[in-house]
Amino acid sequence: MVDSGRRRDVPDRRAGPAALDQAAGPALACYLSRAGYSVTVVERAAALRDSGYAVDFRGDAVSVLAELGILDEVRGHRTGMRGTTLVDDDGVAVDQWGPDVFGGDLEVPKRALTAILHRLTADTVTYIFGDTITALRQQESGVAVEFAHRPPSKFDLVVGADGMYSAVRALAFGPHERFLRHLGMSGAGFSTANFLGLDHTGLLQPSGTTAVYLFGGDPDDRLTVSLSFATESPELDRRDRRAQEDAVRSAFAGRGWEIPRLLDAMSRADDYYFASTGQVEVDQWHRGRVVLVGDAGYCAAPTSGSGTSQALIGARTLARALAGSGYEDAFTAYERQLRPFVAQNQAAGRAAASMFGGGTVGAP
The missing domain is CATH 3.30.70 (Alpha-Beta Plaits)
Structure with a gap:
């Protein structure tokens, strides 16, 4: 979870994206620290995660990597996958798909992306591992946050970037069952x-x-x-x-x-x-000073092929909105700009689920 931030050119304005998503969290932390915020990331895991298979980047997500200054480094970790063969029940080839179908414009091991984003922010963002958020109390001047292990603190903003089963979303918006499809x-x-x-x-x-x-x-x-x-x-x-x-x-x-x-x-x-x-479907991605980014707010499912790209683009969209106005207008602008993109990705995720054995799609 990303903890506290103080924008150096605006006295007493503190922002805190909360809970680490392996793409959205550190990417947003990087954007905000460059904008003058002091950011702390609090992660439930005891150490940097070194798991997962591969993630891919499509379309405008590649430009986010370029903006962050890590595109060439990420490209150096290409998986080199050459495509996928479709086979029938007997294992006989019936079709051939190119590498872009599952690998997008660029595909790398998830552990490589995690390490690169951490290195990018390690000198400007404080990381606290082995802790989690347990309570949120919104106040007129900020959000009081309690943790499992460290002392309570108060922040201007809290951003839930903690994945599909977001603790921040559960605390600020309601139980998971209301939002999971x-x-x-x-x-x-x-x-x-x-x-x-x-x-x-x-x-x-x-x-x-x-x-x-x-x-x-x-x-x-x-x-x-x-x-x-x-x-x-x-x-x-x-x-x-x-x-x-x-x-x-x-x-x-x-x-x-x-x-x-x-x-x-x-x-x-x-x-x-x-x-x-x-998938995660939330009718409004912000409640007061708490806002969701990445899978916590709008997971499109692995079948969409756009989860990491959507997370990076969401982080950039939110950061740009916060740079241009106060948080209330920024959160509104963020949703207005990003929702059509998310709706498209979620529709693709639902359509593709049937190819991998999916049955009836239930409503949240």
């Missing part, structure tokens, strides 16, 4: 030995209400696996691993090709994870 699909992810010999390429096998996506990159001896299937709710996210694996096996029961081998590898994987795909 399940897109009808869940799935398991893990890695195993690259027994297919995929060399910076992917395989996608969509079949009815299930989909298998495999890709091999760096390191070249590992195969990344995604097994997704239709679900009616994200209830499985709260179940234990055994129940989740049972659901995956049930969804893929009787399937041929490499499915039995992949299901066997799933049980042995030490990097197994399970997640449901959803």
